[in-house]
Amino acid sequence: MVKKNLFRYSSVLMCVVLTAASLVGCGANTAATTGTDTAYVTEMAAGSTEATITQAITNELAVSNKSTLATNTRQETVYVFNDASGNKNHITVNEKITDANGNETLNKTESSENAPVTMKVTYKLDGKEIKPEDLAGKSGKVTIRFDYTNNQKKTVTINGKKQTVAVPFTMITGMMLPTDVFSNVEVTNGKLTKVGDNIVAVGMTMPGLKDTMNLKFNDKSLDLDIPEYFELTADVKNFSLDMTMSVATSNLLSDMNADDITLDDLKKTVASLDDAATQLADGTVTLQDGTQQLSDAIPALTDGVDQLNTGASSLKDGIYAYADGAASAYEGSVSLNDNMKTYADGIGTLYNTLKDNNLDSSVASAAKGAGDLAAGAATLDAGIDSALSGAGALVTGAKSLTDGTGELATGAAALAEGADKIGGTLTSGMTEAKQKYDNAYDSFYQLAMAVIGGKLGYNPAAMTGEQKITAATTLANVGISATADITDENQCTKAAAFIMQNYNDTDITTGKIGIRTAMVSALTAKYAAADTEHKYTLDQLKAKANSDSDANLVAISSGLSQAYKAYGLLNDTMTSLTAGGENSFFNGITKLNEGAGQVNTGANALKAGIDQLSAGAGQLSAGSKQLKAGLGTLSTGLNTLSTSVGSFSTYKEGTLCSSLYALNLNAGKLQQEGTEALQSGLSQLTANNDTLKSGASQLADGTATLKDSSGTLADGVTQLNEGAITLKDGMAQFNSEAIEPITKLVDSDAQTAVDTIKAVVKAGQEYNSFLGKSDDKAGSVTFVYKTAGITANK
Template sequence: MKKTNKNNNHKFLSKNYIKGAISGALALTILCSGVGVAAYSAGADNTAQALGVQTESTVEAVKKASTTKEALKKLSKNETVYVIADANGAAKKIIVSDWLKGVDTKGKVKDVSNLKDVKNVKGDETYTVNEDNAYEWAANGDDIYYQGTGTTELPVKLKLSYKLNGKTVSADEIAGKSGKVTIRIDYENTQKEKVKINGKTEEVNVPFLMLSGMILDDDNFKNVEVSNGKAINDGTRTIVAGFALPGMQDSLDIDKDEMEIPDYVEITADTTDFELSTTMTVAMNDIFNDVDFSKVDDKVDELKDSLDELEDAAEQLVDGSSQLYDGIGTLLDKSGTLIEGIDKLYDGAEQVNSGAKKLDSGADGLSSGAKTLDDGASKLKNGASQLDSGASQLDSGLATLAGGASQVDNGAASLSSYVATLAGGLGKLSSNSATLNGGAEQVFNTLLSTADTQIAAAGLTADKLTIKNYDSVLEGLISSLSDENAQKLAYNTALETVTATVNSQKDVIRTAVEATVRKSVTEQVLVAAGLGMTADQYDAAVAAGQVSEEVQAQVSTAVSTQMSSSAVQTAIDSNTEAQIQSLIETNMNSEEVQSQIQAGVAKAQAGRKSLQALKTQLDSYNTFYQGVLSYTAGVDQANEGAQQILAGTYTLKDGTGSLVSGAGQLKNGSSSLKSGTSELKSGTSTLKDGTSSLKSGVKTLKNGTSSLSDGTKSLFEGVGTLKDGSAALVDGVKQLNDGAMTLSKGMKKFKEEGIDSIVDAANGDVKDIIDRFKAVQKASKKYNNYSGISDDMNGKVDFIYKTDSIEKK
């Protein structure tokens, strides 16, 4: 097959093909990410607490979501790896949750694992470790859920870096600062597999799709933008989600100038008092595992066959247009000879006619005219012969053109069929968009209803949660239960209780204070009366009858007078209030009251943590929900574009049909022309024979001049008519030649820049990309565990990274 130089068209084709494949893989991943979120742990409660995620009732959901025909074939191991990292992305602890499912035996289940501190988290099944360091679980027909600590190097490493106003800063330095901030998450894929590509062994990265997200408060962040992702603002917070495919650029061997596959996520924003609660990243390596490339191969083969037919047809069109141009060129070149012969024929006929009239003046003039006539007839015969040859070439070229046009029409029909199949598939996907969106929304509303029930059971009052308001409502509840607010609430509640209790004894306290004051006033009166004794001594003396009634009356009157004075009453009131405040303070500082205050604070803290965990779970599902909405919108848009392309193929098919019809008509016209030139050629031969006979006979003809004169007159008139029409013939041939030249150039350009470029791209880039996708898929299927797996098990592994928060001091 003939090849031409490549141009930018094949780059455009390969780039779009890659984007389409990756977009399809990502759409599949987004749909499957719900299972990954639900399976944050197959029963690992302490893992969920470490990540701040509630996991109640998720085991059944994971069971249902993961029960496939493949999973039921044999024992399988689902593994979720939780990476607790610092604010820079460096792993501090790795917690691994494993689920051995599909157990259908009453005996022991053998498992391979390199985890440390392994423990059963959802049952009482026990295990032993044999001499090969393999675990043997006494499963008794039940699934096993266990957890341990990972020590193996992670396949993908995270690195978080921060810039403030263009300057690189550390996580500690940026806390509480304001300005233009850039948060960048880089992913390093170190997991490689050796595979064969086109017969050669090459090393490719295991394909990990990295989905990273964070939630930014509007009080701290404005004008949020993210590369390779989306930022969604609900009026109070911005949910940021981004994706990357580290190592995919090298694995697919794609030039970055043609297309750049992201291996990082970058978030920019204007920040005030910078704080970052956390970032969450999910890593999945099975994004291509369910793609059936055999169907893609079939479609590519169909496309290649159609393109081969199209290229053959284009070559025939080019050859036919070239032959047409050459034939018409020859016809144009020889038309001058034809005109020259006609002119000479006319001169000769004129001389013959004149000579016939003047036969009486001599036979010499007749002989000369006959010779000129014969020469002209000879040239006319040659010109007619060449004209006939050119017409034959023209007819042959148009036959080739008609055949090529028919093949182009067939190729257009095949292309239209292929695009119709693609449009039909997208149409089916698009028709499910509403159902998918509705199902995701229904699940979201169910989660919100369950959250309403949990909030009410905790004794908290809040507005009914909706998709739009759940974030602000839960954030308000969490803020109301902050340590500072909880401390104030518990203290004020205790203070109110203690104050009420002490105030209830105010009369008793006043009586005691009044007795103390009376005693002091009595001693002052005794001193003024010259009785050197205390109040107690005075009371004892009165009781012993040592004080006269007159003195007692004087003392009593003096004491009563002073006790009733405003100064003494004010002192009593003041001392009473002081005693009350002292008792309140003493009680507030007592161990019992302080314990009650701390118990209240602890209860509020527990409630706040539960609310935070609940909000994190809802935020995670909201990210998935927004991804579903984006996916369905993309499918709908792709479907609309496919329908437009399909309409264009129909228009192309109509055009090629017209081309076939026009080529047929042109071929019919050329056949008529060829027939006419053949007759002309035959006639000029007969004419030449006649002029030769005339030339030889003129010498002997001496009689019958009258008949000769009549014949030469008719000959002269006929040649004159032929001469008058020769100019129109030349003009027509010139116009035909110009059109043939334009057609020939156009067909060459169409083949070189259009057909050949498409064929080159289909035979080169597309096939290579598909082969590399297959290799990446093979590498993905090989990597199915992190901590180890038995040979007789299926495997699946996901990674979840959580980074430390950054808080201002």
């Protein structure tokens, strides 16, 4: 009885489709032009190829094509335009929406999606396949075959198992065959109809349904014959073929109530027998539950191994990136150390040059000579005054005057020579200080570019030209110039402020990278890689890196400040010595030298012409007083210069000599203990790069092997679980075979078959929109395929 019911349900599904097509029985698949099954339609239907085919297909669908869509509905007609081989050209969708009041809205849409059912059309001439364009105009035995592929499928659970169910599309293809071209026509899975002087061939298939309906009863297949292709053979003369049309719809089963298909009544009859059989199999079910739990736990294990393998791979990538970064850092440290050495050497050269040229003693000597000159000028003035008081003493005074003016000329010449040395030394010192300041500022600017580049999200070690321009513009906007200008009193202050502002900026999430943080990180990594003896802790390494980075930053900032101060001091000194134009220190020395010579000449002339001297004594007294005042100013200025210069032998804060001493000392120390040590440490760090990379690769390879092995373990557990399932099924089979005389009326195969039929019906009812629209409107969709004809080129 069960087998009979199962066949009945399957026949209902098939006959709903096949009866709609008026085929001969549910399994009829061949028709010919001869015999009594040739049907005729009205002559009016032969007006055109499309109209004739449409009429024939409409007649075939008349059984189940009743429209129940009235209001609040959506009807889609999808036109698929194919070439002669069945390949899609384009798709147009006409959408008709009827609201609750019966008002209609029409929409037209072009779609790039593929239709759920695709077709392939092949042609043969006298048994050999031929391209459609080559068939035009030929004569002979022609075979045309339409193969359909159902691509609209869904996965459902039937009787506890996953199963693929195809949406039950009914595919009807119509062709109009002129009798003057086609004769002896035969079709497979279709029928023939005579319309005027033409033969209309109609084929019907349900692609994909045969695989879905691969039903079994007591392990025996029902072997339902469901057509999936349509084929036509004919004798032709001068072959040509107008367009063919196909219609695909899943609506033919929409009126079937799947809930009416059931085995519940039979199941109730044998319910008590099922309970007894279930108790007998409980033991094997419990065993299978245990193996299932083990099998369910395996994915967590394999996931963990996968995560470990992924982490090892990421670690490998990180170590490779770290090694590349360490190499780049080493190259940068080499350049930094070379620049620092040049800077330190330059400061040393400046310091030694000024010291070897006795700048301090020369300035002191010049100050003492000016004092002596001032005292001499006072004496001269007093002598002139005495000369005015007595002509008798004038001769003796004239002799003393000539002797004094001779000494004055000698001292003035020496003073002029010393002034020239001072000017040359100051000029050289300013040039040297400016060069060192430029070098120091360039090093600072490179550091500032790296910091700004990091904040902008660039790689500081590999910025492109465009990125460098952006970074330089950003620095310029905050007042940091790319060009060193030692005369700009704000530049050094802004550089120091930039270092302080970016000293501890560590907000990585916003791209900010602090100067001190970057230096501490680099020093920490360097010390950690270089330390192979003491094994310092991370805190100890960070403490040492913090200490050294602070010292380095202080040295850089101090170097800029001291270079600026040194230049400023030299420049101020030079300015004070050249201030006043014609009355400047250097011009005064020159004039003093010239004046001393003139005084000496005048004194000699005075000795020769004492009478003239007596007559001009008043004028000489006035000039002597001016000379006394000028020499007093000169003496004061040189004393101030001497105090500012200081001494190379005695350290005093703020003096030129002491500042150059400190700058020279710290520059060399920074180069030897800072940049040179940094270069050495990074060299040792990069020496281990290959070993580190090799270890990371071995680790990644090991975790990959572990991952592969975990798959083997998973397969073993799966086999164990399948064995438990087999045991459980064997017990169930034993129970079934033991009580088969009583329970053979119903089994899992029957229920599976019923559930499969229900799933097919439901899949057809649920597919109601090609556009994928989902709302409260009742939907339907019909596909119309228009396949290009074949005609000979004229």
